[in-house]
Structure formats: structure tokens, C-alpha cells
Amino acid sequence: MGDIHHSCQWGIGQRWGDKPTETGMSRLALSDSDKTVRDWFVQTTESLGCTTTIDSMGNIFAVRPGLRNDKPPTFAGSHLDTQPTGGRYDGILGVTAGIEMLKVLQDNWVETEYPVGVVNWTNEEGARFPMSMSSSGVWAGSIPLESAHNLREVGGGTATMASELARIGYLGQTPASHESIPMGAHFELHIEQGPLLEMANKKVGVVKGVQAYKWYTVTVKGRDCHTGTTDLKSRADALLTASKMILHSHRLATTNNALASTGILTLKPGSTNTVPGEVSFSLDIRAPSDETVARMEQLINTDFPAIAAGEDVLNSNEGMTKGLPCTVEITRDFSSPATLFHEDCISSVTQAAMSVLGPDSKNQIMEMTSGAGHDSVYASKRCPTSMIFVPCREGVSHNPAEFCKEEDCAIGAQVLLQSVLRYDRL
Amino acid sequence: MGDIHHSCQWGIGQRWGDKPTETGMSRLALSDSDKTVRDWFVQTTESLGCTTTIDSMGNIFAVRPGLRNDKPPTFAGSHLDTQPTGGRYDGILGVTAGIEMLKVLQDNWVETEYPVGVVNWTNEEGARFPMSMSSSGVWAGSIPLESAHNLREVGGGTATMASELARIGYLGQTPASHESIPMGAHFELHIEQGPLLEMANKKVGVVKGVQAYKWYTVTVKGRDCHTGTTDLKSRADALLTASKMILHSHRLATTNNALASTGILTLKPGSTNTVPGEVSFSLDIRAPSDETVARMEQLINTDFPAIAAGEDVLNSNEGMTKGLPCTVEITRDFSSPATLFHEDCISSVTQAAMSVLGPDSKNQIMEMTSGAGHDSVYASKRCPTSMIFVPCREGVSHNPAEFCKEEDCAIGAQVLLQSVLRYDRL
Ligand SMILES: NC(=O)NCCC(=O)O
């Protein structure tokens, strides 16, 4: 808990309670506060006997030698970047629990069979540079280095991942690749970010996989015109059309048992008395299976152009004057197929949880699928991987009031330590 | 035409054609380009024998003495600021036609009975500082000086009207008031900004009044949450709710024969994988009668909170999973009641148009009501006022491709000159 709150002094967000630690976090990837917490991570892990390597995506790998060093390390990993209105646990818990693992090994003179390590992945959130898990994706060979380097920050700024890595001194020499930096296994402790553990009164989630998701940018073009002199039927209103699409994506999500969300929307020109001629918005589609996400994509690719053209799709025009047609362009920016974790890691986590929770553990463990993406998705493409979930208050995440009890953080850290040690033996 | 295009070298906007003058304008109020065109206005009118006065809203009054100067001048007036994606005629035509009037009087040694003047009003568009006609409103005593001075620029900047007036050197000493700067009458030449004259094949619109309009800021609050882990029924999605409101405002506009438009929308926190917890948008409501606008306001004040609460208003929830409630706050920022112009001015314009257009004038003149607001609305509260409309291509305005034929600009300028001279005699 000391490390969590110490490291949260950099990038403090919105306050939600009176106590000193009752604030959220706002530590966007590669910002000044991210640089400071990275410096702290390097210094802390090195003081615990690790060697650190920084790769060309700014991922930081801290490795503690084992009895033998001819096989790759078993890693604990997560991320220190946050959402603009994020909390103190998402990602941060996993990295600081990794540091805690190093401390326990050090304090108890434990020598592992092979090296063990802790990794801090860059821009997991995809909040500032709009591709989640971008840097574990490059490491895994799934995302080209250049695409990730060229990602431009959201909100109209000009910074790219490459320019910001260079600016804060974290553009490492080592290639970001599983070939340069191989891993024996990857374990990630994370808050659940959903309500299931809390609702079921369970303590540990053994994560067997991650649901599928895709991100899109949707750009609607109409025509700027005067709000006072242009009657409704003579308008090609890009914002009205985008609003219909946002509602429609929720209708499709409802009928297909999927999720659809828009978190970013920008428009031009942005004047009270000019009907917007251009609107751009993000669309995040998720579902447990790749097939459902593919069906949603297909429906969107068919229905959005129809809505733009003014057709009535599931009553999208009900009660409204029909205007002039707009056009729409849909770009897929990112795709993370449904992921299944490795049996060996899943069973290491299960056994570790049983040992930590003791006699009643059966009633306190739950197998689950993650709704959120994690760096473990890409790690799992190159080494055995799984995750440990702990409950968070009311399932709230990506919100300043995100909260995980000390007791639950501690249980999670113990399960992480034991999972790594078990796998090391294995 | 020379003055129009000469003055449009400052603040050039998007190109729409190949010829040098085939661009729009982007000259926001009190920007650097607005300062330069103001300097040109002052210098040009002074070189034509005028004395200029700058008031505390940066309105510039250029006055040419008459035979007798014991009564206030008859003014031609309009504005030199534009929309962010505006054209070369909206406002600019009225001011440059006023300058043309001064030239004709000078070239022909005309002495008027009383003084005549040309006024450039500040921030007519309300595009940068979100209150249209703000500075004629202060002059008329309808808008408090402080409210106007404290208007903050849209788009999240910190500049205010007062700070920008000071920065560009146009914060004048003379109080912005009809008492300090009285007017005998106010005539305004303007492009129609709508399609009626063109469709009816008419040359001059005699404007008898202006429709009513009100501007609002609507702020919807929900809760930031994770797009991947929060099911649809556990979300208080501020953007989904705002989208429903935007659609609803169009439904209400359709049934009430009114206009509803949203030109600005901002959201927080602005991340692809965080459901927005807060959305703020502008709402512009217009109708010919005050009663209709009042009814629209009443419906919005009733229906928006119901939509925020999750109730189904005119099928606003159709086909969608019901989420958690949001809250909504509606602030009225600006109100311009329906305006009727003065009989004496209307008949000056009618007679001027008949004399300019000659024998067939009956078929080329149309009486009309303006859909857009103009500084003449506030001028009319303190002196006899009316307006002259000329056709613009396809009725397009607040768009770079806004266009008025040279021939039509010339007819408008001649009608303006003769209206002022007729009123001066009167
Ligand atoms: N854990 C987490 O919030 N990751 C962000 C990636 C996602 O959008 O799921």
C-alpha cells in the first residue's frame, strides 16, 4: 500500500473523499508525471537487485537473476499509465505488487530457479495514444513499431508516441520484441474493473481469458450552414447524423448482447449558430466472442452509411424532418480478438489462490473472463500467461473513485508472488 | 467589390474554387485579423472625411458631417467578424457598402442634411464569444457591459471579450451606449443567408423584421466508467443521453414548426475506453413568433430532465437497454425576441429599391422576415431601423462557399445609399 500511494503522488487526479489518498489519478502515458513514476520504478527495482532494460516502446523490464540464467525470466507485469479520470489501482496495483514480490524475495534471501522480473508496459490504456496495449502489442510482433510510434495523441495535439518517448528519455535502444526480450511466462494482477467478484462475495478471480474488442473512428461529413436561415430539410447536419449512429450502436449492442461505447467526439467548426459540417467519434465494440464482434462490425458497416444517407434504420428518423444526405467513413483502428490464457499459468494461479486463501478457498475463488483488455493479451501470444483479479468497489473503474480494499490488494499480491514462484519451479 | 476582396485578405478561410477570391473567411471577433481589418476600416473612413469613435465594446462609428449637425447621424452598419468557416459577404457586404456610400458622397460633393455614418459592430456572429450581436446589445442597453466583457471564448480558451479588446487596442473610452452615441436611424445591407429571393427570382428583400431566437447551454452529467467492463444497464452515459436530447430537439422542432440546432458539443474525459461522465452542448432555438420559442423552451425544460432520468419521451429509448439516470442543467444564455422594424425605414428601403430597380421593380422586390439575427435587431430598440437583403447562391451562409453575385452586391449598395439619403431628407 505504501508503494501504491507513494507512486500516486505523481499525477494526482480528482478528489472523491477527505483522506489524503482519496483521489483519482490522471497520469497519461508519456506525460511528465509518467516520466517521474518511471524513474521511481527503475530506481526501486534496481535497488532490489534488478537489471533494467528499456525498449524502443519505453517498456521497462526489471530482471532479478535466478540460480540458473539460461532460460527467460518469469514476469509479473502491468502498467503505470492511467486514464485522464482514472483511479489508483488499474495497472498500478499489478506493477507495485510486482515490486512487493521483489522485496519479499530479497527480504527472505529467496533464490529462484530462473530469473524473475517485473515489467511496466507503456500506454496500456490507449487513453492518450488511441490504441490500447500498444507497446505489449509491438513486443508481441502484433503491432508494427512504426504504427505505434506514429500514434498521435487524442484531442488535437501534435505529439506522437515516438516524440514523447524521446522527450521524456524513454526511447530505449533495445528492440521492442519478444525475440530481444523473451519471457518465460507473464502473470498480471489487476482489479476486476467489473462487479462480479464483489456481487458474488469472492476474493480472487482466476482469469481464463479476455473478451474480443475493436476500436473504430467514424467520420461523418455534411455541410456547414446557418442555424437560423436553413430549414431542417435543407440541412446535412453531421452532428444530428452522428447522434443517430450513437443511438443505433446501442440498439445493435442490445440486440446482439454486445457492448458499444463512444468516448471521444469532436466536431467542426464549433460555433453556436453554424450546423456542424463534420463530426468524428470513437466507437468501441466488445463481446465475448469474435463472431459477435464481427457481426456488429458488419451491421455497422451496413447501417451507418444508410443512416448517413437519410434512410430509416430501426426507426432512426422517427418524428424528425428528413434532411439532406451526409457521408460516413468508418476506419478500424484496433482489433483484439478473444483471448484464452495458458492452462499451466491458470493452474499456477488457482493453486496459489487456494494456498493463500486456505480451507475456505473453494468458496472464494471464481473463474472468469475479462471484459477489459490487458497487456496479458499480447504477452499470451508469446509465452504462457494468465491473470489474477481482485474485487473493486461496485465494479467501478476508469473513474477517480475506483477503489480496492487494502486486504484485497494484499491477497492479490500474495497470489501473484506464489503464482510466479510456482511457475518458476514448474 | 474591390473593398470586399481587399478587406478579405485578412482572415482567409477555406478555398472552394480556383479563382483568387474563391475562398471563405475565418476572421473571428477580436482576433489578429479582425484587428487588421479594423485598422483598415478606421483609416479608410477617416480618409473619406469621417471622424471615428471607438466605444467600450470596440464598436467603431465613422461619421461624416452634414449641413447641420444638431441631430444624430443616419447610419449604415453591419460587422466585419466572421464565422470560423464563414464567407466573404455575411456582414462584410454591409460594412463595405457603407464605405462605398461614403465614397459616392465624397466623389459627388454631396452634402447631406444631417451627418451620416458607418458603424462596424463587434462580435455580431457570437461565434467566438457565444452571444450574437453582443456589442449592439450593449449599445442598446439590452445587455449589461459586464456580461459582454466577461464572455469567454468557446473551445476552452481563457480569453474574454474585455481581455481581447484590450489586447488588440480596441477597448475604447466612450461608453458603449445609445446615450453617448445616438443614432438617427440604422440601415443594414446583408445577404439573405436563405434561399427565398433566389428561388423567387427576386433582387431585393425589404426586411420587415427578424424571427425570435434563444441560445442555451445544456450540461448532462453521468458517471465515467469503463467501456469494456460496464454493462449497458450499469452506465450513466452522458453522451448517449445528450444524443437522445439532440434528436428530441429535432422532433420538437418538427412538430412545432421551429428550428433547433446544436453547433458545439464538448465532453469529458475524452478517452476511447471511458464512457463520458459529462457532456455540454449548445442549443439554438428559433421560430417566427415568441410564443413558439417559449413553447419549445417549456417542452425542453420538461422533456430533457425526463430523458436524463431515463424516461421514454417520444420513443427516445426505443430498442435500447435502459441505463442509470443522468442529470441535466439547462442555462439560457441569450434571448432575442421577434423584432419588427420601423415603418419609415421600411418605406425608405422600398422606395429606394423601386428607384434602383426601375420599371420592373414590383416583380423584383420581396417583403421578408430575417431568419438570422442582425445588429439591426438591437439598433431598432433605440432608433428607426430596417434592412435590405440581396440573394446569395443557394441560400448558403456560414459556409466558405457563401457567394453573392457582383451585380447583386451593387444593387444592394445602391439601395443602401438611397435609403440613407431618403431617410436623411425625411
Ligand atoms: N484494464 C484496462 O482498463 N485496460 C484498458 C484497455 C481496454 O480498453 O480494455
Ligand SMILES: NC(=O)NCCC(=O)O
Ligand atoms: N447574420 C448572422 O449570421 N448573424 C449571426 C447571428 C445569428 O443569427 O445567429
